[in-house]
Amino acid sequence: MRGPDGTGAPTAVIGGLGSWLPPNVVGNADLAARLDTTEDWIAGRTGILERRICDPDTLTSDIATTAGARALRSADEDGAEAVVLATTTPDRTCPASAPLVAARLGLSGAAFDIAAVCTGFLYGLAVAAGLVVSGTADRVLLIAADRFSTLTDPQDRTTVPIFGDGAGAVLLRRGRAGDPGALGPVILGSDGAQRDLITVRPSGVASPEPGGARAGYFEMQGRKVFRHAVERMGEAAADALAAAGWDVADVDRLVAHQANARITANVADRLGLPAERRVENIARVGNTAAASIPILLAQAADEGRLRTGHRVLMTAFGGGLTWGATTVLWPDVKPRTDD
Ligand code: UT7
Numbered sequence: 001m002r003g004p005d006g007t008g009a010p011t012a013v014i015g016g017l018g019s020w021l022p023p024n025v026v027g028n029a030d031l032a033a034r035l036d037t038t039e040d041w042i043a044g045r046t047g048i049l050e051r052r053i054c055d056p057d058t059l060t061s062d063i064a065t066t067a068g069a070r071a072l073r074s075a076d077e078d079g080a081e082a083v084v085l086a087t088t089t090p091d092r093t094c095p096a097s098a099p100l101v102a103a104r105l106g107l108s109g110a111a112f113d114i115a116a117v118c119t120g121f122l123y124g125l126a127v128a129a130g131l132v133v134s135g136t137a138d139r140v141l142l143i144a145a146d147r148f149s150t151l152t153d154p155q156d157r158t159t160v161p162i163f164g165d166g167a168g169a170v171l172l173r174r175g176r177a178g179d180p181g182a183l184g185p186v187i188l189g190s191d192g193a194q195r196d197l198i199t200v201r202p203s204g205v206a207s208p209e210p211g212g213a214r215a216g217y218f219e220m221q222g223r224k225v226f227r228h229a230v231e232r233m234g235e236a237a238a239d240a241l242a243a244a245g246w247d248v249a250d251v252d253r254l255v256a257h258q259a260n261a262r263i264t265a266n267v268a269d270r271l272g273l274p275a276e277r278r279v280e281n282i283a284r285v286g287n288t289a290a291a292s293i294p295i296l297l298a299q300a301a302d303e304g305r306l307r308t309g310h311r312v313l314m315t316a317f318g319g320g321l322t323w324g325a326t327t328v329l330w331p332d333v334k335p336r337t338d339d
Contacts, residue, residue: 008177012129012140014328015181016075016171017335019298020066021164021285022052028161035157042161047261051164051286053149060089061097063167064145065104067294070336071141071169072105080171081137082110084128086120086144086290088200088319089151101143109137117198118257118318119188120144120290121168125326126186132174143169146289151200151218159218162260164286168294180308181331184244187236188324194228197221198319229263229317234270236325237315244327248272250311253330255300257316258282258292267315279305292316298335308332 027050028039042048054063064085072078083105085098096113110131116123121144128140145167152159175182196219202209203216233256241248254273256264261282268278279300288295293314300306308330315325 010133011175011177012132012172012183013175013179013181014170014331015173016071017298017333018067018070018074019168019295019337020063021166022054024053025050026053031161037157037161046162047282048286049283052166054147054165059091060087060145060147061091061100064101064143067145067167067169068101068105068141068143071171074333074336075171077139077171079107080139080141082131082140083107084114084124084140084142086114086124087146088115088117088289089147116322117320118289119316119322119324121293122186122316122324122326123188126188128172129183132172140172141169142172144290144294146291148289153217159220162287164288166285166288166291166295168291168298170294180329182329184327186324186326187239191321194321197225226263228321229259230266232323233267233315233317236323237271237313240325240327246311246327251277251313252310253306253312254278255293255296255312255314258296259287298337301335302337306330
């Protein structure tokens with residue numbers, strides 16, 4: 001918001017946007033042919049019709065680098081002082097994947113990963129905004145990239161249909177509240193007591209917490225997660241609106257983490273937002289974890305569903321449990337979704 005003298009509080013602004021999706025499309029019919037499921041079950045329970053899956057040789061650092069390069073080009077920048085990578089599927093447990101991504105982009109500033117599962121992009125926005133507002137970095141490249149196809153048990157009908165692979169990125173610069181692209185305050189939360197609702201237990205290493213038969217595979221207690229997701233995203237979104245000084249009526253577009261079309265509809269209903277103000281892409285990409293929101297932002301802006309000046313409300317929920325929400329005044333940026 002602008003103060004009486006026309007100036008706003010320092011904040012971060014989105015100056016560029018990029019995304020990448022694997023070319024390999026896996027439709028519901030493909031899954032119904034090899035799993036104990038049906039096209040109707042998947043579409044009806046999740047809203048997902050197809051998802052994109054990486055080939056086995058493609059690493060998270062590869063897809064993160066492509067999305068990051070696209071965001072830099074979208075912002076007309078040749079570099080950034082920091083690279084923050086939100087991911088649950090890093091190339092290696094150690095070191096983080098962000099330094100390799102930075103090196104491939106020709107960058108040698110700060111580079112580190114953030115692990116907040118499907119809320120990773122919103123946690124990343126808060127951290128990246130802190131870096132620019134504090135003066136640590138003039139420009140931060142925030143990338144969210146995940147390959148959940150490497151985590152799901154190929155025989156598990158309860159998880160395989162839900163997830164897709166992909167990457168998205170934004171370039172943040174210093175600006176002021178009210179500027180095009182300005183982020184509002186970011187609301188974040190967690191509840192570690194519920195960590196077993198979404199988890200990958202350790203495998204292959206000596207661990208004081210052995211993973212058992214499901215070790216190394218993604219596990220989710222879907223019905224409980226569904227309920228938490230609706231409540232937490234609804235509450236966080238309401239808190240983000242209050243912190244930004246916006247009313248629900250001010251919101252032009254809701255961009256919610258694409259976990260399930262029924263979850264997004266429930267969150268919007270709780271907030272009192274009509275269907276035409278929701279933007280969605282879950283039918284085409286499934287749940288792409290941390291990458292979900294930036295991929296949706298890029299597609300929606302590309303297709304004109306997000307337009308300059310729109311007041312956008314973003315919210316996400318994921319393992320941890322973690323959740324978050326924030327607002328952004330949509331900037332005049334041309335997203336890059338190809339090279
Ligand atoms: O991104 C992080 C956050 N993730 C989420 O927010 C995901 C939240 N949860 C969900 O989206 C939903 O809970 C799911 C889509 C995962 C599952 O939908 P649901 O309506 O909650 O189904 P359910 O898990 O309660 O299962 C209902 C039935 C079960 O059979 P019984 O026990 O009623 O006989 C399942 O075994 O559906 C069965 N089922 C399937 N049937 C056909 C589970 N998966 C499948 C499947 N095909 N793929």
